[in-house]
Amino acid sequence: MNKKPKMAIFKFTGCAGCQLEFLHLEDEFLDLLDLFDIRYWKMIKRDNDEKEWDISLVEGGISTPREIEEIKQIRKKTKFLVAFGDCAIGGCIPSIRNWTPQMEVEDYVYPDTSSIHSMKVTGIGEYVKVDEILKGCPPHRDTLIELFKSALLKIRPRLRKHSVCVECKFNDNECLLTSKKMACMGPVISAGCGAICPTLGRVCEGCFGPMSNPNAAALAEIFKDMGLNDKDIKRKFRKYAGMSPEFRMEAGH
Amino acid sequence: MDAYTIEKKDMKILLKRFQEDYKVFGPIKPGLESKFDEIKSIEQLHLDYISTVLPPKKFFHPPKEAMFSYKIEKGRFTSKEIKQNEKILIIGIHPCDVYALLKLDKLFSGDFKDPYYQNRRKNCVIVALNCVKPSEYSFCSSMNTGPFLDKGYDILLTDIGTKYLIELGTKTGEKLIEGLNLKKATKDNYHEKKRRLETSKKKIKKSMDALKISRIAQKNLHHEVWFDLGECGGVAGSLPCLSCGSCTFVCPTCYCYDVYDTVDFSLKSGTRNRELDSCQLLEYGEVAHGGNFRKDRKDRIRHWMLCKFGVAAGGSNSSCVGCGRCIRVCPSKIDITAVAKAIGGG
Ligand code: SF4
Ligand code: SF4
Ligand code: SF4
Numbered sequence: 005m006n007k008k009p010k011m012a013i014f015k016f017t018g019c020a021g022c023q024l025e026f027l028h029l030e031d032e033f034l035d036l037l038d039l040f041d042i043r044y045w046k047m048i049k050r051d052n053d054e055k056e057w058d059i060s061l062v063e064g065g066i067s068t069p070r071e072i073e074e075i076k077q078i079r080k081k082t083k084f085l086v087a088f089g090d091c092a093i094g095g096c097i098p099s100i101r102n103w104t105p106q107m108e109v110e111d112y113v114y115p116d117t118s119s120i121h122s123m124k125v126t127g128i129g130e131y132v133k134v135d136e137i138l139k140g141c142p143p144h145r146d147t148l149i150e151l152f153k154s155a156l157l158k159i160r161p162r163l164r165k166h167s168v169c170v171e172c173k174f175n176d177n178e179c180l181l182t183s184k185k186m187a188c189m190g191p192v193i194s195a196g197c198g199a200i201c202p203t204l205g206r207v208c209e210g211c212f213g214p215m216s217n218p219n220a221a222a223l224a225e226i227f228k229d230m231g232l233n234d235k236d237i238k239r240k241f242r243k244y245a246g247m248s249p250e251f252r253m254e255a256g257h
Numbered sequence: 258m259d260a261y262t263i264e265k266k267d268m269k270i271l272l273k274r275f276q277e278d279y280k281v282f283g284p285i286k287p288g289l290e291s292k293f294d295e296i297k298s299i300e301q302l303h304l305d306y307i308s309t310v311l312p313p314k315k316f317f318h319p320p321k322e323a324m325f326s327y328k329i330e331k332g333r334f335t336s337k338e339i340k341q342n343e344k345i346l347i348i349g350i351h352p353c354d355v356y357a358l359l360k361l362d363k364l365f366s367g368d369f370k371d372p373y374y375q376n377r378r379k380n381c382v383i384v385a386l387n388c389v390k391p392s393e394y395s396f397c398s399s400m401n402t403g404p405f406l407d408k409g410y411d412i413l414l415t416d417i418g419t420k421y422l423i424e425l426g427t428k429t430g431e432k433l434i435e436g437l438n439l440k441k442a443t444k445d446n447y448h449e450k451k452r453r454l455e456t457s458k459k460k461i462k463k464s465m466d467a468l469k470i471s472r473i474a475q476k477n478l479h480h481e482v483w484f485d486l487g488e489c490g491g492v493a494g495s496l497p498c499l500s501c502g503s504c505t506f507v508c509p510t511c512y513c514y515d516v517y518d519t520v521d522f523s524l525k526s527g528t529r530n531r532e533l534d535s536c537q538l539l540e541y542g543e544v545a546h547g548g549n550f551r552k553d554r555k556d557r558i559r560h561w562m563l564c565k566f567g568v569a570a571g572g573s574n575s576s577c578v579g580c581g582r583c584i585r586v587c588p589s590k591i592d593i594t595a596v597a598k599a600i601g602g603g
Contacts, residue, residue, distance in 0.1 A: 035522040153520050162517050166502060166538040173506035174320040174533070176311045178290035181588050191501035193590050216539040218553065219499045221489075226496060226588055 009058040009155065012044035013088075016071050017098050017125055018063030022089035023047050023063055025142035028047060032149055039156060056081045059155055061088040061138075065095040067125040079132040084155065087127060087134045090141040090213050095125040095247045097141070103242065103256070126247060136173055139165065139194045141211040141244055165216040167191050168208045171199035180207055187227050189240060192218035192250075210243055214250035224254045258431065261423040261439035262446055268300040268421070272348075274437060278422045279346035279382060284464065287436060289392055289585065293347065304349050304416070307392045308582060312354050312509030313347055317377045318361065320506070324516075328526035339528070341377055348384040349373055349414075352403035353580040355385050357509030359409050360576060364512055382429055385410035387450075389457050392580025396463035396594055402578040404457040405450075417449040444446060444461045447462070463584075470602035471567035477600040478559070486591065487555020493595035495587075498537070498558045504583035504591075505535035505561060510576045513541070536560050562596060 013023060026047065029031065040059075044052040060082040066072055079085055090096035092235035097107070101109045102124045110117040128134060138147055147163055164170075168190035172179070180186040180202055189210040190202060196212050220241065227237050236257040246255035263271060275281045284291040284306035291306035293313055309318075327336040350358075360379065366372035371450040388397070388404040397403030406413055411430035415422040420444055425431045466473075482492050491497050505511040517535040520527035534541055537558065542551035551557045559567060577593070584592045597603055 018524045032522070039522065146550075153522070153524070156524060157520065164540060166535075166540060167500070169501040169503045170535070170538070173311065173503055176292050176315070178584055179503070179588070182586055183290055191499040191503075215500075217500060219497060219554065222499050222589055240543055257517060 008039060008041040010043045010056070011040045012057040012060040012078075012082070013042070013047070014044070014060060014062045014064075014074075015047070016062065016075065016092070016128070018064030018066040018089065018096070020047065020060075020063070020092075020093035022138075022140075022142040025145060026061070026148060029145055029148065032145075036152060040152070054081075054236070057083070059084045059086065061086045062092045062128055063088045065091040065098055065125045065127055066131060067098065067123060068121050069122070069126065072131050075128050075132050084135045085128075085132065086130060086151065087137045087145055089138060090211065090244055091125075092128050093139065093213060093248075094127040094129075094245050095138050096213075099125040099247045100242055102247065136161065136163075138163070139212045140196055141213075141221055144196050144198070147192055153169045163196070165194045165196075166217045167218075168195050168197070168199050168202065168212070171195045171197070171204045175203050177202055180205070181226070185230055187230060187232055187236075187240065189223070192220050192223050210240065210245065213245040214248050218250050220251050220254045258288050258426040260425070260441050260446075261434065261444035262417070263423060263439055264420050266308070268302070268304075270437060271434070272296065272302065273290045273386070274433060275346050275382075278433075279344050281334050281346050281348060283348040293349075296348070302348065302416070304386055305390070306349070307390055308351075308394075308580065308585070309363075310582075310586075311507060312357060312582065313350050313582065314354075314357065314361065314509050316347065316571065317346065317358070317374055318365075318380065318512060318533070320375065321530065323528045323530050326526065326528045330525070336532040338372075341373070342380060344380050344382075344482055345382060346382040349386045350383055350410075350427075351386060351388045351580075352406035353388075353397045353400075354509050355383065355406055355409040356397075356400075356402035356578045357580070358383075360578070360592050361512060373602065380389050382411045382433070383409065384412040384414065384430075387413065387415040387454070387575070388451050389416050391457060391461050391587070392581055393462060394584040395461055395579060396465055396581065397579040398458055398461050399464045400467050400575065400577060400579035404461065405454045415450045415453065417446055418556065420446070422446050463579075463581065463592075464603065465577075465579070465597045466593045466602050470597050472573060473600055473602040474563055474566040474597075475567045478563075480600050482596055482599045483555045483559040486558050486596065487553060491589065493592060495591040495595070496589040498554055498591060499589055500537050500554050500557060501588065502535040502537045503586045503588070505537055506533060507582040507586050508565075508577075509582070510565075510578060511535070536564070558591075562593060565593060566597065 086095045180226045181188040186207050188207040190208040193210045194212040194215040241251045241254040273531045281296045283296045283302045287303045289307045289311045296302045325336050342375045365374040410426040413424040513534045514531045516531045543549045563569045565577040
C-alpha cells in the first residue's frame with residue numbers, strides 16, 4: 005500500500021464557507037480520512053505540521069502583504085496547489101471593495117485604521133502558480149470528491165466549466181430569462197451547482213464564476229434590453245467575479 | 258386499419274386502459290413551457306399544450322444515464338450492464354418530435370447499435386397527437402415533419418372539436434384499444450381532420466428551404482454570418498451567441514454525448530456514465546494537452562447549424578425537424594431560419 009498523500013487546507017481572505025463545505029462531506033469525510041493524511045487544517049486540528057504536502061487546498065483571496073508571503077511559502081512546500089473556491093480563484097465577494105477607495109472602505113469598518121495593512125483583493129494566482137481550481141462559492145461537494153479521487157488515480161478531474169443553462173436544461177426547467185424576462189446570469193456562469201437557483205425559480209446569481217469562454221458582453225446587452233440600468237448590470241458582474249478577465253469590462257474596470 | 262373517435266370527456270377511459278400495462282407519460286402543463294411527466298390521473302394531462310422544454314428524447318436518450326457498473330477483484334475485471342426495462346407509453350407527442358425519434362432511430366440502429374437507446378425505444382408505445390396549434394416558432398411544414406403525422410406512431414390522435422379521432426398505426430396500438438367499444442370514425446370525422454390540417458398549416462409563420470439548405474450551407478462556410486453570430490453584430494436582430502448550449506439540449510435531434518466514469522472511494526469499482534454534450538460548448542472540441550478544434554465561438558455555432566442544415570456529422574439530410582425549440586429558448590434571439598435566409602437558403 006502506498007503511503008497516504010499528505011494534505012493541507014489553508015484559509016486567507018474569505019468566509020470559511022469552502023472549508024465548511026469540505027467538513028459537510030460527512031459520510032465521505034470519514035472515507036477521505038482513510039485515503040489522505042490531513043497534516044494541516046487549523047479549523048479542525050490542534051496539531052498542524054508545516055513541512056511539505058502533496059496537495060494543498062487554499063481558501064480565500066490575497067489582501068495583505070503578509071498573505072503574499074504566506075501563499076508563496078505554501079507554494080514552495082506543496083506539490084499540487086488547488087485554488088479552493090471563488091475567493092482563491094479571483095477574490096470573489098471580498099473583491100467588491102476593490103471598486104471603492106481603500107481609505108473609505110477601511111473607515112466603514114474600523115474606528116482606528118492605523119493597524120490595517122490591506123490592499124486590493126485578488127486571487128492567489130496573482131502571486132503563485134495554481135495547479136487546479138475548484139469553482140464555486142462554495143464549490144459543490146461533488147466537485148471536491150471528484151478532485152480527490154482524481155488525485156489518487158493521478159488523472160485529470162472531470163470538472164466541466166460550461167454554462168449553468170446546461171444543468172438547467174437537464175432539469176427540464178423553463179428558462180427564467182427567456183420566458184419570464186428575469187435577469188439570470190446562467191448563460192455566462194460555470195455549472196457545478198446543478199442549477200439549484202433556477203430550478204427553484206430564482207435567477208442564477210453567478211456564484212460559480214465565469215464559465216469557459218463566456219460572452220459577457222452579449223449578456224450585458226440582453227440585460228440592458230430588459231431594462232436594467234448600467235449600475236445594476238455592473239453590480240451583477242462584480243458580485244462574484246468582477247476581477248476575472250472574463251467579466252472585467254462588464255464589471256466596469 | 259380502422260379508425261375510431263372518442264369524446265374528449267371520455268379520455269379517462271383511454272388513459273385507464275393505457276395504465277393497465279404501462280407507466281404513462283404526457284404533457285403536464287398547457288402552453289409553450291409544458292413538460293413530459295408521469296400522468297397518474299386525467300386532470301394532469303394537457304393535450305392542449307403547444308411545446309415542451311425538453312423533447313421526448315429524454316425518455317430514450319436521457320440527459321444522464323449510468324450504462325454499466327464494474328469492479329476489479331483479485332486482478333479480475335468484471336462489468337454489469339444496467340438495463341432499463343420499464344414499459345412506458347407516451348401520449349401527446351407532436352409530429353415533429355415523432356420524426357425526430359425516427360431520425361434518432363436511424364442513428365442509434367445504424368452501423369453502431371446503441372443497446373441503451375434501442376432497449377428504451379422497444380419498451381415504449383407512442384400515442385402521437387397531430388398539431389392543430391403550431392407555435393409561432395415552428396417550421397415543421399418546411400421540413401416535411403408536420404403539422405400532421407403519417408408514420409411512426411402506434412396510435413395517432415387528432416383534435417376534431419369535441420372528440421379525438423383515433424387512428425392506429427401498429428398491432429400494439431390496435432390491441433390497446435380492443436374492447437373499448439369506441440365509435441367507428443365517419444367520413445365527416447376525416448373531413449374535419451383534413452380541414453384542421455389546412456388551418457394548422459396556415460398558422461405556421463417560419464420557413465426554411467429544406468431541399469436547398471444543405472448545398473447552400475456547404476458553399477457558405479466562410480460567410481460573414483458566422484462571424485456576426487459568434488463575435489458581434491448578430492443576425493436579423495439577434496445578439497451574438499452566448500455558447501450557453503441551450504439550443505442543443507432542447508433540440509430533439511441532437512444526440513452527442515460524453516462518456517465518463519464515477520469511481521467509488523475503494524478505487525476498485527464504479528459506474529460508466531454518459532451525459533448529453535453539446536458542440537456549442539468549448540470543452541466539446543478539446544483533445545489531449547489542451548488542444549481544441551473549435552476554440553472560437555463562431556466555429557462552434559457554425560458547426561451546430563451546419564449539422565442541423567445537413568452538412569456535418571448528421572449527413573446530407575437536414576437533422577432539423579422544425580420544432581422551433583432552439584429559437585424560443587435562445588437568450589440572444591438567434592433564429593435558425595433567419596440564419597438560413599441570410600446565407601440564401603430561406
Ligand atoms: S433560467 Fe438561467 S440558467 Fe436556466 S436556462 Fe435560463 S438563463 Fe440559463
Ligand atoms: S434545430 Fe431547432 S428547430 Fe430544428 S429540430 Fe433542433 S430545436 Fe427544433
Ligand atoms: S441558445 Fe442561443 S446563445 Fe445559447 S448556444 Fe444556442 S445559439 Fe448560442
